[in-house]
Amino acid sequence: YTIPLATGLLVSLRWAPTARRRRWANYAGLALSSAYLLWTVVNKQHVSQVFAGALNRTAPEYERLFTAPTPFNNLLWQGIAEADDGYYIGFYSLLDDDRSIDFRHVPKRHNLLGNARENPVVQRLRHFSRGYYIVRRTPDGGLQIHDLRFGRNDLGLTSNGQYLFTYRLQEGPDGRIVGMRRKEPPFRVTRPLLRKFVARIQGQTEGVPPTPDANSE
Structure with missing residues (x-):
């Protein structure tokens, strides 16, 4: 999220404070960051549904689910589902061929x-x-x-x-x-x-x- 913002800021420093191009560089960075944030929200909803579906087949006794993207990307996600005696941990990529997930029980x-x-x-x-x-x-x-x-x-x-x-x-x-x-x-x-x-x-x-x-x- 911060990379487009920082890039826009660095690019804008090339021009005078009153230059129109400087303002538009900041706008572009903010727009890209906001779009990425929105994409993350949409992806999280989709990924949570995929994990829930896989868990209903693998571990229907699970109580709650936590999902988060893995470092440096918004495509590969980790899911942690809590059950009575442990947690089911799995990974799902938006580029996977299907929605099957291999969970390990911890x-x-x-x-x-x-x-x-x-x-x-x-x-x-x-x-x-x-x-x-x-x-x-x-x-x-x-x-x-x-x-x-x-x-x-x-x-x-x-x-x-x-x-x-x-x-x-x-x-x-x-x-x-x-x-x-x-x-x-x-x-x-x-x-x-x-x-x-x-x-x-x-x-x-x-x-x-x-x-x-x-x-x-």
Whole structure:
């Protein structure tokens, strides 16, 4: 959305403040940005219907659905559907040949929080994630909360990605949760990953695993 606006502004700086061409450059940038925003709204309605239809066939027990475009484009969308015991995560491109979607099931494991569920720190994380989060225990016995909405550092295209928004809960001497620490996995868009991402946008699903990743188990 901001790229056309910024482009129009940069182009307009070439002319004097009173020049008509400067004003029209800004108008053009605003028009393109508004058109892109409108296109996003229309696409979201369509994509949400596609996901709902696929979920009715795959996981009719789902309770609610979150959809959002993947980074840097408005064609490939991610859908996260909440069910009683976990989430169904899938991807759909407007360039796909059909409306079938391969979902992977990710267990919630909210029960790992126990009484800490009502802790103010945990409540803030739950509120921030809008309820789309999973809980995992680390090898050393700690707890991590993963916000599903922002995806993984592999853009959902491999079987071993790490969630971009991960928080490690910090315990005090008495075992109570006293804080949290953001854990930032490496995010490097390599050439092979970028090629796979572009191919998925173009509607190619071969090689994209529908199975859970290491963070999901």
